[in-house]
Amino acid sequence: MDHPAFERHRGGKMAVASTVPLSTREDLSLAYTPGVALVCEAIAENPALMDDYTWVGHTVAVVTDGSAVLGLGNIGPRAAMPVMEGKAVLFKQFGGVDAVPVCLDTQDPDEIVSIVKALAPSFGGINLEDIAAPRCFEIERRLVEALDIPVFHDDQHGTAVVVFAALRNAATLLDRKLCDLRVVVSGAGAAGVAVTKMLIAGGVEASAVIVCDSRGAIHVGRADLVPGSAKAELAERTNAAGVSGGIEAALDGADVLIGVSGGQIPEQAVARMAPGGMIFALANPTPEVHPDVAGRYAAVVATGRSDFPNQINNVLAFPGIFRGALEARATRITEGMKLAAATAIADVVAAELSAEAVVPSALDPRVAPAVAAAVADAARREGVVRA
Numbered sequence: 001m002d003h004p005a006f007e008r009h010r011g012g013k014m015a016v017a018s019t020v021p022l023s024t025r026e027d028l029s030l031a032y033t034p035g036v037a038l039v040c041e042a043i044a045e046n047p048a049l050m051d052d053y054t055w056v057g058h059t060v061a062v063v064t065d066g067s068a069v070l071g072l073g074n075i076g077p078r079a080a081m082p083v084m085e086g087k088a089v090l091f092k093q094f095g096g097v098d099a100v101p102v103c104l105d106t107q108d109p110d111e112i113v114s115i116v117k118a119l120a121p122s123f124g125g126i127n128l129e130d131i132a133a134p135r136c137f138e139i140e141r142r143l144v145e146a147l148d149i150p151v152f153h154d155d156q157h158g159t160a161v162v163v164f165a166a167l168r169n170a171a172t173l174l175d176r177k178l179c180d181l182r183v184v185v186s187g188a189g190a191a192g193v194a195v196t197k198m199l200i201a202g203g204v205e206a207s208a209v210i211v212c213d214s215r216g217a218i219h220v221g222r223a224d225l226v227p228g229s230a231k232a233e234l235a236e237r238t239n240a241a242g243v244s245g246g247i248e249a250a251l252d253g254a255d256v257l258i259g260v261s262g263g264q265i266p267e268q269a270v271a272r273m274a275p276g277g278m279i280f281a282l283a284n285p286t287p288e289v290h291p292d293v294a295g296r297y298a299a300v301v302a303t304g305r306s307d308f309p310n311q312i313n314n315v316l317a318f319p320g321i322f323r324g325a326l327e328a329r330a331t332r333i334t335e336g337m338k339l340a341a342a343t344a345i346a347d348v349v350a351a352e353l354s355a356e357a358v359v360p361s362a363l364d365p366r367v368a369p370a371v372a373a374a375v376a377d378a379a380r381r382e383g384v385v386r387a
Contacts, residue, residue, distance in 0.1 A: 062127045
């Protein structure tokens, strides 16, 4: 344990700090008893005051069951805590949002939903994190239906927002129209499903998208798709040509490859893509296609890594999305709010596009405020805010 990462994590990466003085008897009487009783009574009479007089208006819970942590897999809630702490400090650093890690020692969807519903009064939003597919879809859906605060599974929607921002700018740079692109999404888990839906909502033709899982292209003729599942729904919406077979067949003539699978894609498959396209190989730490290989066949290349250009990093999305949703007192995060976030991210670098800069840096201070403003405006416009 001599790596410097261990010393950086010693004692954890966050702590609770008071926002009010506690130096005098008057301080104590205002912050705690008897003054606190006045605030309690006011909130009991009007629960909406909680946003103004507690931390709820600027605080989210970062909830995981430890089942799909980074690229490490099902390592459990205790081993997931360093990641959730990291997520919390990113919320604070980039969005000015306070966040609390909540690592649950259960992977049962019913229990997770019940626990989060019971915890919800303590928070202004719920950020679901590193929960494996397919149960992540059910958990998010049920919580969105049950709660009147924003619920957001970042592995799905944060990834999708940043991918769409990058694709939008890459298409602009290459003078391509989204509706004319043939897109292959490698990976049909949480991120793959959400990315596909976001691209279609943003203007990519559903019929021109092919999603691949470990068994190859998803199409209506596949007998292994569970009716009503996310994959079955993708089969109905995408791959109008009914392309079957593996990734190589799917990539034949494709303009865009988006990798969110973690599996390796051979060079001979990538070589079948149309020239001058886009490859976003986002698996971490090992991209599906190494950038050096991708650069031989694509005009724009992105990864999930910070040591290559065009890092597709969720930190570009979730701090600003939650900040905007909390500022607007949104009751949910809609597709329109996600598209607004993606547009805001893309617009930050719209005037300075290059093949190596189709998205802002994860450290760009312009991003979170722009995303927050766009998301808040979209929430108010769509009427998903508390009075």
